[in-house]
Amino acid sequence: xxxxxxxxxxLITVVMVCCIVWTNGITAKAQSVSExxxxxxxxxxxxxxxxxxxxxxxxxxxxxxxxxxxxxTSNNDEDWYKVYLNAGVQYITCNDKPFDYEIYNSNxxxxxxxxxxxxxxxxxxxxxxxTSEGYYYVKIKGLTSATSSYILLVGGPTYSVGTCSVSLGSxxxxxxxxxxxVDLRFKSAIPEGSIVYExxxxxxxxxxxxxxxxxxxxSNNTVVLSxxxxxxxxxxxxxxxxxxxxxxxxxxxKNTTFTPKLSLLFAYPLTLDxxxxxxx
Numbered sequence: 001x002x003x004x005x006x007x008x009x010x011l012i013t014v015v016m017v018c019c020i021v022w023t024n025g026i027t028a029k030a031q032s033v034s035e036x037x038x039x040x041x042x043x044x045x046x047x048x049x050x051x052x053x054x055x056x057x058x059x060x061x062x063x064x065x066x067x068x069x070x071x072x073t074s075n076n077d078e079d080w081y082k083v084y085l086n087a088g089v090q091y092i093t094c095n096d097k098p099f100d101y102e103i104y105n106s107n108x109x110x111x112x113x114x115x116x117x118x119x120x121x122x123x124x125x126x127x128x129x130x131t132s133e134g135y136y137y138v139k140i141k142g143l144t145s146a147t148s149s150y151i152l153l154v155g156g157p158t159y160s161v162g163t164c165s166v167s168l169g170s171x172x173x174x175x176x177x178x179x180x181x182v183d184l185r186f187k188s189a190i191p192e193g194s195i196v197y198e199x200x201x202x203x204x205x206x207x208x209x210x211x212x213x214x215x216x217x218x219s220n221n222t223v224v225l226s227x228x229x230x231x232x233x234x235x236x237x238x239x240x241x242x243x244x245x246x247x248x249x250x251x252x253x254k255n256t257t258f259t260p261k262l263s264l265l266f267a268y269p270l271t272l273d274x275x276x277x278x279x280x
Contacts, residue, residue, distance in 0.1 A: 035071030035079055042104070042137050045080035050155030051093070055195040055267035056236035058159040069152050073099060074142040081138040083154050085130045091157045092138065093270065095123040097148035102139040103128055111136065125157050125271045157193070157269030164190065164242055164264040164278045171250060172257045173209065182246040182262065185218070189278050190243045191268040197236035198265035199223055204230055204258050211251040218244030242266045
């Protein structure tokens, strides 16, 4: 496995397409709220909506279920927020200046805490478990006496995108169809929760085969690539996990040999790790 080093051009592309929310405010169709005082205690916590954007929304360039909170704080100023969350794994996604955070349930029990230290351009998501559905309280506090700004989302993760390329080796077409298995279930380089939204195949001439189908056995979905271009987009709603079992079927046309490469474009939840291009 090779994880490519991102060059400047790739970095700028991802910033512009995927993470404009963090550099130029918010995406056009996202929802945003600014901190409103007084919100200096649990009793005066500001009510906010949970973030529940989806991978499909991100790929389509629209995040109507993204809910962004922007505020200012210092080590003498606590900001409290109240948010209704579903039970299960949730995220606090942070960006802008560093700050401490604490998350409490409605019984005033500490659920999670940590320090966000800005170490990259992109946001960082920290997961925590909501043991039951209900209201949770988030406390934000700056690290220094100087007032600084912050951005956060609470609820589901926010997403970025990447590309996974898989070399399939030499394929020999000799009188019959050929199926090549690809098992990505246990590849640690692939972020958990990655969803494929576009598939393409290179290294196969337009007349080498009669067709190419790509099956995600984990979700039991099959994608027929367009003839000649060997490409298919608009797949995010199928929820095909990248970290799954795949089968690539080449339909016989003539006796020939080729060395194909499968490209799987995916959206994934942003956490502590950021990936761009992954190769196997």
